[in-house]
Amino acid sequence: MTGAFAKQLKPFATRDIKILLLENVNQTGRDILAKQGYQVDFLKSSLGEDELIEKIRDVHVIGIRSKTKLTAQVLREAKNLIVIGCFCIGTNQVDLNYAAQHGIAVFNSPFSNSRSVAELVIGEIISLARQLGDRSNEMHRGTWNKVSSKCWEIRGKTLGIIGYGHIGSQLSVLAEAMGMSVIYYDTVNLMALGIAKQVPTLEALLTGADFVTCHVPELPETMKMIGPEQFRLMKDGSYLINASRGSVVDIPALIDAMRSNKIAGAALDVYPAEPGGNGDYFLNDLNPWAEDLRSLKNIILTPHIGGSTEEAQSAIGIEVSEALVRYVNEGTTLGSVNMPEVNLRSLTVEEPNHVRVVYVHHNVPGVLRKVNEILGDHNVDKQTTDSRGEVAYLMADISNVNTHEIKDLYESLERLSSRIMTRVLY
Numbered sequence: 001m002t003g004a005f006a007k008q009l010k011p012f013a014t015r016d017i018k019i020l021l022l023e024n025v026n027q028t029g030r031d032i033l034a035k036q037g038y039q040v041d042f043l044k045s046s047l048g049e050d051e052l053i054e055k056i057r058d059v060h061v062i063g064i065r066s067k068t069k070l071t072a073q074v075l076r077e078a079k080n081l082i083v084i085g086c087f088c089i090g091t092n093q094v095d096l097n098y099a100a101q102h103g104i105a106v107f108n109s110p111f112s113n114s115r116s117v118a119e120l121v122i123g124e125i126i127s128l129a130r131q132l133g134d135r136s137n138e139m140h141r142g143t144w145n146k147v148s149s150k151c152w153e154i155r156g157k158t159l160g161i162i163g164y165g166h167i168g169s170q171l172s173v174l175a176e177a178m179g180m181s182v183i184y185y186d187t188v189n190l191m192a193l194g195i196a197k198q199v200p201t202l203e204a205l206l207t208g209a210d211f212v213t214c215h216v217p218e219l220p221e222t223m224k225m226i227g228p229e230q231f232r233l234m235k236d237g238s239y240l241i242n243a244s245r246g247s248v249v250d251i252p253a254l255i256d257a258m259r260s261n262k263i264a265g266a267a268l269d270v271y272p273a274e275p276g277g278n279g280d281y282f283l284n285d286l287n288p289w290a291e292d293l294r295s296l297k298n299i300i301l302t303p304h305i306g307g308s309t310e311e312a313q314s315a316i317g318i319e320v321s322e323a324l325v326r327y328v329n330e331g332t333t334l335g336s337v338n339m340p341e342v343n344l345r346s347l348t349v350e351e352p353n354h355v356r357v358v359y360v361h362h363n364v365p366g367v368l369r370k371v372n373e374i375l376g377d378h379n380v381d382k383q384t385t386d387s388r389g390e391v392a393y394l395m396a397d398i399s400n401v402n403t404h405e406i407k408d409l410y411e412s413l414e415r416l417s418s419r420i421m422t423r424v425l426y
């Protein structure tokens with residue numbers, strides 16, 4: 001697969017680059033991309049598969065958030081696509097492997113919304129402990145219901161964090177500052193912040209925590225990792241929070257655990273199926289147990305707003321757009337989640353007869369020799385290469401290339417059996 005502008009083999013011009021931004025990507029990001037002169041098409045919501053396939057066909061870049069599913073089936077139709085920007089943390093909505101195998105780099109923003117999620121969870125811990133959602137709903141309905149029974153301070157309680165990454169560790173610091181004890185479970189051995197303690201098993205976490213909060217990525221291993229058996233292990237009257245991915249918690253099991261008063265409250269920000277945009281939406285349409293969930297007491301249901309703050313969205317807009325610009329204009333893969341990270345000096349100085357070659361290829365023996373046979377007819381100023389699994393990425397800056405030689409150079413690389421994608425930037 002090759003970017004159309006590479007195929008045309010004319011001098012690289014940013015105005016040739018077509019970008020589709022979905023899911024209300026922040027203005028900061030839109031401004032950076034528009035300033036480059038790219039053609040930017042912007043939509044507030046996500047798109048269903050058929051419409052997405054229609055729209056993705058001729059774009060070079062797509063920017064999405066957590067709702068847009070870039071499956072192999074969709075990407076197969078994206079003949080000109082060279083890069084995907086996930087303007088969020090999660091990348092589970094993209095078939096990363098398929099993308100890499102077809103030379104499409106994927107970038108995200110690994111921690112720009114972590115603090116926002118951690119703060120939301122802190123708010124939820126207090127809200128659940130004090131049954132704030134129920135009291136507020138009652139007042140909205142005109143009912144004064146002053147109770148202290150089963151309402152608690154969070155000071156001295158234990159927070160159990162599943163997944164001690166960017167969000168989990170940030171949350172750990174905030175929770176300790178409010179007087180909570182923190183235990184965490186992670187598949188990786190990680191340095192504890194403050195006086196938090198890593199526990200060796202999920203069971204140890206579930207049996208020891210008053211509040212359990214999930215901050216793991218969506219993976220086969222995390223699918224329904226909190227189900228009937230895990231609720232059984234949790235303390236009587238404990239609380240569950242999930243602001244990670246909807247697949248992590250078995251919701252019918254949560255409903256049972258809350259109906260039996262085993263679990264005293266829950267906060268859910270994410271769901272197994274979520275709509276593509278805002279509007280009237282009944283969870284029922286997508287999730288059959290929605291009515292049961294809504295009828296429970298002391299449950300906070302939010303529409304996937306963990307990362308939805310002005311600060312986070314603005315920072316993500318800048319971070320991901322800048323990565324896209326570097327990749328499109330210069331081929332730099334620094335920060336990519338599915339490609340080897342390769343970088344060469346910035347292409348800022350006008351250098352006559354200079355071209356930059358980007359050659360994405362299958363990671364098989366003998367490629368460099370063949371590539372260098374082709375590049376060797378010219379003066380290779382600098383070259384770098386790296387591999388990640390089955391995909392390798394080579395960048396070379398070459399001088400003394402006459403304009404009439406560029407087509408030959410490009411076509412010779414394209415003919416190699418190892419080729420995934422060739423770009424020649426000049």
Ligand SMILES: NC(=O)c1ccc[n+]([C@@H]2O[C@H](COP(=O)([O-])OP(=O)(O)OC[C@H]3O[C@@H](n4cnc5c(N)ncnc54)[C@H](O)[C@@H]3O)[C@@H](O)[C@H]2O)c1
Nearest residue numbers: 089090163164165166167186187215216217243244306307
């Ligand atoms: N609700 C929101 O708006 C929102 C916002 C940001 C992120 N998220 C979700 O939160 C997730 C976590 O974000 P993060 O930035 O902290 O990710 P991270 O990658 O920094 O941390 C995830 C941690 O989970 C651990 N982990 C992986 N599998 C595990 C398992 N089976 N058991 C225990 N631990 C496991 C990892 O080792 C890692 O330390 C993201 O993947 C994303 O899906 C949601």
Ligand SMILES: O=C(O)[C@H](O)COP(=O)(O)O
Nearest residue numbers: 065066067088089090307
């Ligand atoms: O992965 C993420 O960063 C969060 O789930 C937030 O996703 P969003 O940008 O679609 O709100």
